[in-house]
Amino acid sequence: MSDSHDHSGPHEGPIKTPKQLVVAVLFSFIIPIALIVLLVKYVASDAKPAAGSSGLGAEAVAQRIQPIGGIQVKDASDVASLKTGEQVYAAQCTACHASGAAGAPKTGDTAAWAPRIATGYETLLNSALKGKGAMGAQGGGDFSDYEVARAVVYLANKGGANFAEPKAPAPAASAAN
Secondary structure, three states, X not given: OOOOOOOOOOOOOOOOOHXXXXXXXXXXXXXXXXXXXXXXXHHHOOOOOXXXXXXXXXXXXXHHOOOOOOOOOOOOOOHHHOOOHHHHHHHHHHHHHOOOHHHXXXXXXXXXXXXXXXXXXXXXXXXXXXXXXXXXXXXOOOOXXXXXXXXXXXXXXXXXXOOOOOOOOOOOOOOOO
């Protein structure tokens, strides 16, 4: 068998001149360093595309840490700024009492209201403020207890009662005394 390749001679590579060697050495250092610099600039840039979420944005963080509720202090003695029974009924009570939803007695249904009216104004007011059955408590909500009482009188009187308008709360004692 004859070997057609002679391995005894000098090995020749792609670099044949010293100029080619210098160029090859420079490119073998410059190209990786340039790639590293470009990669660092990309990673450190502020305008990166989002990874599918804006949850860490300033607006999203501000929305998550905003207060859940607030406190609004009303002067219960200022009767002029308080809602009438009809206004409270329209805003709060009509959703169930107009249609009879969840077993609520319908507005003006004297037969349904008669046994409730027979229990008296105080019992009806207590049921409205603390809740009863499917009706949630109305006390401590958007309306003062006095406004809820006015709505109870309005609604009961539409159902055949003859309750008098509740008395306005006494003015709060001033801190200057």
